[in-house]
Amino acid sequence: MGYPERKNKILRILDKKESLDVQEIADELGISAVTIRRDLVQLAEEGLLIRTHGGAMKAPARHPFTAFADKETVAASRKKYIGKLAASLVKPGDTIFMDCGSTVFAMCPHLKTISPLRIITNSLPAAAEFMDSPGIQVNLAGGEMDGQRKAIHGDRAIAHIRSYHAAKAFIGTDGLSVKHGLTAFSEKEASISTAMAASADKLFVLCDSSKIGKDSYLKFAPLSALTALITDRELAPSQETQLKGKGVKIIQ
Amino acid sequence: MGYPERKNKILRILDKKESLDVQEIADELGISAVTIRRDLVQLAEEGLLIRTHGGAMKAPARHPFTAFADKETVAASRKKYIGKLAASLVKPGDTIFMDCGSTVFAMCPHLKTISPLRIITNSLPAAAEFMDSPGIQVNLAGGEMDGQRKAIHGDRAIAHIRSYHAAKAFIGTDGLSVKHGLTAFSEKEASISTAMAASADKLFVLCDSSKIGKDSYLKFAPLSALTALITDRELAPSQETQLKGKGVKIIQ
DNA sequence: ATGAAAATGATTATTTTTGATCGAATTCGA
DNA sequence: TCGAATTCGATCAAAAATAATCATTTTCAT
The missing domain is CATH 1.10.10.10 (Winged helix-like DNA-binding domain superfamily/Winged helix DNA-binding domain)
Structure with missing residues (x-):
């Protein structure tokens, strides 16, 4: 068995x-x-x-905000590590895209001290996080609210994202493999991620090691699109060599 | 265990x-x-x-966007009254605009049971309020977040509002008088209110009696634009007769 | 078929959890 | 304000569960 x-x-x-x-x-x-x-x-x-x-x-019904709040899991500590690492790539004066995943959200606490900073996002928790940070300008995508994901999705939001340009985009993924590249669980998230990737100079993908080598069902970007993969230190060596072989830059 | x-x-x-x-x-x-x-x-x-x-x-319920920190003041109880009254004008199947004032926000608890309902707003607390209400579709204006007002403002948000149409608009005001009509304290809020008013068939203004007969500094709409004024029962009789004389319909 | 990688099971050391005890702090009534 | 009763926080020991290590088996790609 x-x-x-x-x-x-x-x-x-x-x-x-x-x-x-x-x-x-x-x-x-x-x-x-x-x-x-x-x-x-x-x-x-x-x-x-x-x-x-x-x-x-x-498991309690998938309530994204509680999902963001769950502190005790292994995945959560990995996310914190990745979030901090990703945040260190952001410099004062930057304009960045952030998607609505929980891994990307983990960057928020570490971004608060960076000023000035402009953030374009479709994530409501991220927006809420910077509500009281005067040095940080948040641009929230407009459109239909997805209560489950606590984010804005849909054509309108995509058009909003497309109308901006940023130096760096930080996005999450549900799966990442040499064979299929980046894969997402939902059409909604994938389309936002794609739009952010297309409008940014550099694309950073945040993905904890448990998702690497696994695939979700919707392919949305090839590995060649990545500027770098930001992950944790528990990445299997075999995966690491495979990815490096494909020319993926790994930050961990 | x-x-x-x-x-x-x-x-x-x-x-x-x-x-x-x-x-x-x-x-x-x-x-x-x-x-x-x-x-x-x-x-x-x-x-x-x-x-x-x-x-x-x-513990007190905490939402991603801490709603307005109104304590149990007199103004708060008036707002609750007005909010309930205004909500009673909303019917299943409606599409409505809601602005980002605290008086309009007071409608939210009473709207939760109305389904289906489509709400177009620039208010983050309102959006948060309906996060878990599956029958209610929230369309959030996109653009720059104003952390102080917990809302989205700016040209982008106005363009967003303008691109929609709704049967009813519910907006607040900082001042209302026979002489100067509706007045606001800030350009930002006024422009959003104007845009909502222009894109709706009916315009309901929510304003507690303490603000009636007073003016703020920016005129943004004449009394003739109102479909009805929704206020509380403590409105001074003299104000009431003056407003009725101008053809304002009062709901209280 | 064959060797490398992954999965499984047994064993041991470490960590976590729990309940007990005791001095210190807090509450409440007089 | 004072004193008795309760509650709290810290420390300790025992029990349980876990993580780490290693040997063995299985799986998989070549």
């Missing part, structure tokens, strides 16, 4: 049980507790459940 | 009980009081509740 099969079984058990512990799953599936723990770590990273000491809990 | 699970249970209890004490929770969950105290400290740090001596209290 491979990981994908166990993953399904674990999630199915969780559907009924609300919370469960490691040993319980191990017994039920006839698999060692060590492996179950490894599975749970991975499932937690994918956001499909919440890891607890001793087991796991159902 | 680990911390995450207890955390949920504690918050669920708090949802119903408003306030609770340590021993009470400890008994209910069958866990030592020491542990509950530790939990409460952590929950308080996360801002999910307020720690008190001996227990905890509900």
